[in-house]
Amino acid sequence: ALGASLLFPLVLVPNLGLVRTGIFFGLFNLLVAVVGIAMFRDQLRRVGRLTVAAGIGVAVLITAFAFAGKTTTLLEDLLYADDVIYAETTPYQRLVLTRWHNDLRLFINGNLQFSSVDEFRYHEALVHPAMGLVQAPKRILILGGGDGMAAREVLEHPGVTHIDLVDLDPAVTTLFRKKDALAALNHGSLRDPRVTVINRDARTFLESSRQRYDVVIVDLPDPNGLSVGKLYTRSFYRLIAQHLSPTGVMVTQATSPFYTTAAFWCIYNTVAAADIGGGAHLLALPYRASVPSFGNWGFVLASLRPLSPRMIRLEVATRYLSADLLPTLFVFPKDIAWRKTPINRLDNQILVKLYRGGYRQYNE
Numbered sequence: 001a002l003g004a005s006l007l008f009p010l011v012l013v014p015n016l017g018l019v020r021t022g023i024f025f026g027l028f029n030l031l032v033a034v035v036g037i038a039m040f041r042d043q044l045r046r047v048g049r050l051t052v053a054a055g056i057g058v059a060v061l062i063t064a065f066a067f068a069g070k071t072t073t074l075l076e077d078l079l080y081a082d083d084v085i086y087a088e089t090t091p092y093q094r095l096v097l098t099r100w101h102n103d104l105r106l107f108i109n110g111n112l113q114f115s116s117v118d119e120f121r122y123h124e125a126l127v128h129p130a131m132g133l134v135q136a137p138k139r140i141l142i143l144g145g146g147d148g149m150a151a152r153e154v155l156e157h158p159g160v161t162h163i164d165l166v167d168l169d170p171a172v173t174t175l176f177r178k179k180d181a182l183a184a185l186n187h188g189s190l191r192d193p194r195v196t197v198i199n200r201d202a203r204t205f206l207e208s209s210r211q212r213y214d215v216v217i218v219d220l221p222d223p224n225g226l227s228v229g230k231l232y233t234r235s236f237y238r239l240i241a242q243h244l245s246p247t248g249v250m251v252t253q254a255t256s257p258f259y260t261t262a263a264f265w266c267i268y269n270t271v272a273a274a275d276i277g278g279g280a281h282l283l284a285l286p287y288r289a290s291v292p293s294f295g296n297w298g299f300v301l302a303s304l305r306p307l308s309p310r311m312i313r314l315e316v317a318t319r320y321l322s323a324d325l326l327p328t329l330f331v332f333p334k335d336i337a338w339r340k341t342p343i344n345r346l347d348n349q350i351l352v353k354l355y356r357g358g359y360r361q362y363n364e
Contacts, residue, residue, distance in 0.1 A: 027061040030054055090171040104185070106147065108221060115293040116185055119149055121320040122253075122297060125289035125329065127153035128321055130215050130251035130301055132312040137214035138162070141243065143202040143231075145219035146172035148186030151195055154217070155187075156316040163195045164211070170199040202231055206239040214245050218252035222355060223263070223344075229352040232267055233344050237274035241282055241304065249303045250282075257288050257298040257336045260358030264298045266341040266351050271302045273343045283307060286338075287329040289320075296336075 004025075034054045041047045082098035082105065089095075096107040104116040114122065127150055131137055138161045140154050146167030154160055167173050176182045177190035177197075189195060198205060202220065218240070223229040230236065232252075240250050252271070257264040264286075272284040282302040287309075291297045301307055309330045314323055332338070344351035 023061050027058065030057045030061065034058070086175075088171060088175075090169050092169045092171075095171065095175070104181075111222070111224070112293065113221070114147065114149065118292050119185075121289060121291045122294070123149045123153050124318050124320045125287075125291075125297070126150060126219060126251060126253060126299060127217060128314060128316065128318065129287065129299075129312050129326070129329075130217060130249045131157055131316075132314055133249045133301070133303070133307060134214050134247060139211070139213045139245075140164070141211075141213040141216045142166065143205075143216070143218045143220060145217065146176065147182075148173075148176045148189040148195075150217055150219045151189035151192075152186045154215075155189055155192060155194065161194060163192075164198060164213075165190070165195055166198045166200055166202050166205045168199065168201055173197045173199065203236060203239065206236075206243060209243065212243055212245045212248070214248050216240050216243060216248065216250040218250065220253070222255050223351045224355060226349050226352060229344070229349045229355075230346060232270065232351050233346050233349075234270050234274050235346055237271050237282060237302070238276065241274060241276045241302075244304060247303075247305060249301060249307070251299055251301050254286070254298040254300045255355060256295055256358075257286075257332065258296040259362055260355050261336050262339065262341055263351055263355040263358050264336075265339050266344055266354050267298075268300050268338075269341050270344045270351070271300050274302075276304065280304070285309075285330070286332070288332065289329055 034051075037044065037047060037050050037054060044050065082100035082103070084096060085099050086097040087095065093108050094110070096110075098105045098107070102116070106113040131154065136159045137157060138159055140160060140163045142150050142154070142163060142165045144167055145151060145165060146169060148165075151163055151165055154163055165173070173190060176186055183191065190197060202218075218231075220231050221228050223232045237250075244250060252267065254267040255263050268284055268286045271282055274282045276282060282304070283306050285301040285307045286298065287301070288296055288298045309327050312326055314321060314326060341354065342348065342350045
């Protein structure tokens with residue numbers, strides 16, 4: 001049982017996929033039945049029928065295993081509203097790209113990551129407020145963002161000399177670097193010599209690196225599981241603080257303040273509770289933006305120094321942000337205003353529970 005529980009998520013699913021792994025375990029159980037029939041044939045009635053039934057079952061499952069790829073494709077065609085143009089199971093996740101006319105969408109494990117129709121709203125809101133709070137930012141760290149969209153926005157700032165982009169899955173960064181249609185979306189950012197792609201776990205990278213950055217951009221998936229939730233903990237934000245220059249700024253995407261209000265404020269409260277020694281804490285500033293594909297989406301800025309929306313300089317060309325719009329992003333209506341929440345720690349992972357509960361109330 002221990003072996004099976006370790007093999008399932010670590011070896012079989014990453015290499016065989018979920019459908020083939022399920023068939024494999026069914027086939028294994030049938031083979032156990034065949035061995036059982038052979039061992040106890042003298043004590044069983046209708047041994048012939050049992051043997052034939054087991055043989056038919058084995059044949060059916062072997063056939064199903066062989067055609068599992070087509071089965072997965074068929075199921076995905078039924079699951080996604082638009083045409084599936086690319087699908088891949090990596091050791092870390094399931095990647096699916098769909099297209100409808102000029103709308104290209106990326107799904108990871110069934111969750112929408114971006115729509116090419118409005119992704120610029122999300123990425124401009126993620127990147128430019130943080131960049132606009134730093135005088136002449138040069139060295140930038142992006143955690144996640146393997147699609148290269150955040151890097152695209154960072155490279156709009158002419159003073160940037162180097163970007164370290166840390167994304168766990170090499171399949172994602174390779175896909176958005178090599179496929180011309182996808183590289184066109186990120187303006188070839190992953191091909192830019194100023195961008196160094198590092199395929200490692202974000203926390204492991206921070207623990208091993210001593211580099212400091214002017215801006216740290218956290219563009220990770222939503223905290224819908226414990227493996228991702230650990231990257232939204234107080235200890236994680238402490239690590240980020242150690243890599244900020246004295247005037248540096250970090251920003252993290254922080255889920256939807258409307259659908260997952262408690263989860264959003266949990267991220268904000270956790271960032272604000274990240275102590276950096278000497279009784280000091282990161283100073284956090286929440287804001288939000290409208291992204292039609294996702295709805296109202298939240299972000300949290302933080303620094304070792306006080307931040308204010310009035311300090312943000314918007315000095316690059318944009319499609320969504322404007323000087324007049326920027327101050328309004330930091331205003332929250334009464335129904336989604338700040339609320340007290342527990343701090344997300346490695347030993348409680350309360351954020352995952354709040355996130356799941358937020359969406360559950362709208363899906364039921």
